[in-house]
Amino acid sequence: MVTGAARGIGAASARRLAAEGCAVVAVDICHDVPELRYPLATAADLDAVVADCGPQAIGVHADVRNSDELDRAVAVAVERFGGLDVVLAAAGVITGGDAAWKLADDTWQISIDVNLTGVWRTFKAATPALLAQPQPRTGRLIAIASAAGMRGNPSIADYTAAKHGVIGLVRSMALELAAHGVTVNAVAPGSTETAILRASAAVDGIETSEFSIHHPIGRNLEAEEIAAGVSWLAAADRGAVTGIVLPVDGGMTI
Helix, strand or coil: CEECCCCHHHHHHHHHHHHCCCCEEEEECCCCCCCCCCCCCCHHHHHHHHHHHCCCEEEEECCCCCHHHHHHHHHHHHHHHCCCCEEEECCCCCCCCCCHHHCCHHHHHHHHHHHHHHHHHHHHHHHHHHHCCCCCCCEEEEEECCHHHHCCCCCCHHHHHHHHHHHHHHHHHHHHHHHHCEEEEEEEECCECCHHHHHHHHHHCCCHHHHHHHCCCCCCECHHHHHHHHHHHHCCCCCCCCCCEEEECCCCCC
16 A cells, blocks of 8 residues: 555655555545645546556555545555555655744644654554454565654755654654564655655745755756665565655755
8 A cells, every 4th residue: 555656756666666566555545635835646647647556456445634534545455455565655846935933833734644653544544454464464664754854954944844753753652563564664765756746846935956966976866766765665575674765865864
């Protein structure tokens, strides 16, 4: 199950996992949110990803701020495919654009609700299904964090705080689930060429190419490169890897 699957890192990861033989439940909200100043993915975007993933894929419209909708997505996975083994929490938004003490309450809240609480709700909904799988389990909970979760960042304090929180959640749940055959890890991308990066650039009034100055490799990343990190963590033989933050950031956090 992949949240935020209609575009960007979520879409690239869904395609990658499907190509490697996974059945995929692709989850996305598929409508705009008033608190955000840019459009979100559409139902047509999600349909296109599901088509790319092939006959062993299904799309589900769900908001990661809504536990009932996430429970329904998990139920679809269990009913359609007989169980759940890998969960990627990739749904995310960007807001910010001002100093932390100047942020509006609703700007702060939407970032925390989606980027942090949405990961927790996703993992909360999915974990019982992972634990219902027979031993030996190869359950995988993976979150998309960010290089912003490992450093301070002006003008996006809400996003930065949320991503720091994701890393804390991942490390805590890794300890809780370590004895149960379920690993919990995060991938921390640098600036990746996605719709959310374009929105972030618009907040700062710059071009996305200007973010590459932070990457020693001299360029922004592609969503498929982040998906490769997700795939590595999702593998059945990666059971000894848990509680880590895998940087796929072009050297941004060196």
